[in-house]
Amino acid sequence: MSLICNAEVEGILGLDVRIEAGVVVEIGRGLRGAGEAVDAGGGALIPGLVDHHCHLFAAAAQADSVRLDDVAALDEVVRRIRAAAASRPAGGWIRATGCPGRLAETLDREALDAWAPKNPLRLQDQTGGLWLLNSAALALVARGEVPECAERAPGGELTGRMWRGDAWLGAQIGEVAPPFGPVGRRLATLGITAVTDASATTTLARAALLAQAVRDGALPQRLMLMSAGALMPPEDATFAVGPVKILLDDRDLLPLDEFVARIAMARRWGRVVAVHCVTAGELALTLAAFAAAGSRAGDRIEHGGVIPQAAIEEVRALGLTVVTQPGFIHERGERYFSEVDAGEQDDLYRCASLLAAGIGVAGSSDAPYGRWDCWAAMHAAVSRRTAAGRLLAAAECVSPRAALNLYLGGASDPGGPVRRVLPGAAADLCLLDRPLRDVLAAPQAEYVAMTMIAGNIVYQRG
Numbered sequence: 001m002s003l004i005c006n007a008e009v010e011g012i013l014g015l016d017v018r019i020e021a022g023v024v025v026e027i028g029r030g031l032r033g034a035g036e037a038v039d040a041g042g043g044a045l046i047p048g049l050v051d052h053h054c055h056l057f058a059a060a061a062q063a064d065s066v067r068l069d070d071v072a073a074l075d076e077v078v079r080r081i082r083a084a085a086a087s088r089p090a091g092g093w094i095r096a097t098g099c100p101g102r103l104a105e106t107l108d109r110e111a112l113d114a115w116a117p118k119n120p121l122r123l124q125d126q127t128g129g130l131w132l133l134n135s136a137a138l139a140l141v142a143r144g145e146v147p148e149c150a151e152r153a154p155g156g157e158l159t160g161r162m163w164r165g166d167a168w169l170g171a172q173i174g175e176v177a178p179p180f181g182p183v184g185r186r187l188a189t190l191g192i193t194a195v196t197d198a199s200a201t202t203t204l205a206r207a208a209l210l211a212q213a214v215r216d217g218a219l220p221q222r223l224m225l226m227s228a229g230a231l232m233p234p235e236d237a238t239f240a241v242g243p244v245k246i247l248l249d250d251r252d253l254l255p256l257d258e259f260v261a262r263i264a265m266a267r268r269w270g271r272v273v274a275v276h277c278v279t280a281g282e283l284a285l286t287l288a289a290f291a292a293a294g295s296r297a298g299d300r301i302e303h304g305g306v307i308p309q310a311a312i313e314e315v316r317a318l319g320l321t322v323v324t325q326p327g328f329i330h331e332r333g334e335r336y337f338s339e340v341d342a343g344e345q346d347d348l349y350r351c352a353s354l355l356a357a358g359i360g361v362a363g364s365s366d367a368p369y370g371r372w373d374c375w376a377a378m379h380a381a382v383s384r385r386t387a388a389g390r391l392l393a394a395a396e397c398v399s400p401r402a403a404l405n406l407y408l409g410g411a412s413d414p415g416g417p418v419r420r421v422l423p424g425a426a427a428d429l430c431l432l433d434r435p436l437r438d439v440l441a442a443p444q445a446e447y448v449a450m451t452m453i454a455g456n457i458v459y460q461r462g
């Protein structure tokens with residue numbers, strides 16, 4: 001049992017909130033609780049936020065990788081690899097990426113051995129075409145037949161250099177779970193209590209690794225997983241099975257009949273469908289497929305990167321939800337200005353016009369391809385300013401409250417009714433350090449004072 005005292009709840013000041021067995025049981029004044037009490041100091045207590053579209057494996061792998069994109073000299077490469085080796089147990093893989101080609105050229109197996117003698121190390125050059133492996137890594141992957149892409153010295157021994165060896169390397173290394181703890185902690189600092197992993201690449205093996213991360217507490221958030229194929233919910237409910245994900249590629253679009261067949265398969269599995277739609281072409285195909293196969297409440301368009309005015313009515317009529325990334329306006333807006341036709345710029349990452357049409361819209365990060373920070377994304381949804389300060393599709397600006405609401409629908413009902421702090425609701429809560437009105441005036445992650453999931457405090461600002 002615990003108590004949160006003196007909070008602003010749904011606009012009312014000075015309220016106490018009593019939590020028992022992971023559920024809000026009482027809200028009022030002068031409440032007492034036997035367990036720990038948290039003084040909210042007048043800050044707003046809101047439902048925990050939901051990131052409705054992210055990629056946990058890629059995010060954790062990226063957080064765990066040594067990034068070399070910005071190194072200018074070899075001694076910095078050495079310093080970062082040695083630091084990674086020092087922070088890992090012996091035998092733990094080190095993956096380094098982005099090494100500038102002129103530096104990667106000078107490296108070989110012996111050099112890498114000297115920096116990380118006890119850890120298998122693989123280092124990729126900036127083009128992605130070349131991998132360099134140290135002796136510990138070669139000992140693990142080169143046990144059987146070694147393909148042509150692995151370079152050999154005149155004497156026949158492997159040099160550790162491998163060209164275009166990604167598929168083979170991936171198969172040899174197998175499915176290794178990156179540490180999810182840093183991702184779970186980062187989400188907790190943002191007040192995020194639930195995430196939907198939108199990866200089409202989620203296999204049964206990956207789902208099992210994610211479930212383990214939830215059991216271990218590395219990922220304290222509630223988890224919903226999409227997948228391209230079949231997925232069963234685990235008995236201990238460590239994750240929920242979400243939509244079937246259909247990934248489109250504008251350069252090689254799925255034939256319509258195959259698209260319709262995949263939707264039909266999702267229905268046989270009892271699942272809704274989420275389609276990756278970044279371009280107008282992908283959207284047109286998706287709308288045609290849903291029109292042919294029939295849509296269901298809960299079917300989703302992921303990104304909605306370009307939604308022409310003329311398509312808005314069709315999206316509404318099909319009852320599709322749009323899961324957008326407002327942060328892209330800020331993070332990628334300048335690129336859109338230079339790469340997207342001027343006539344299409346008003347169609348980019350729409351928000352206000354979709355809401356006005358009665359379409360469900362939800363917010364997300366697409367991390368690690370976008371930044372995790374939902375508060376910065378809310379700011380972008382309100383301002384529609386690029387990093388350089390230019391306005392992009394200004395008609396799509398939403399109010400601060402509408403921007404917050406993008407993250408307050410349930411994971412299984414993004415864009416649906418906003419969750420509330422009420423008796424009977426799960427104690428998945430985000431405590432802010434000031435009244436909501438002040439937070440919304442300039443949303444930022446630093447205002448999150450505490451995050452609670454199922455009544456457990458998973459983050460408390462120091």
Ligand SMILES: [Zn+2]
Nearest residue numbers: 053055198366
């Ligand atoms: Zn994505």
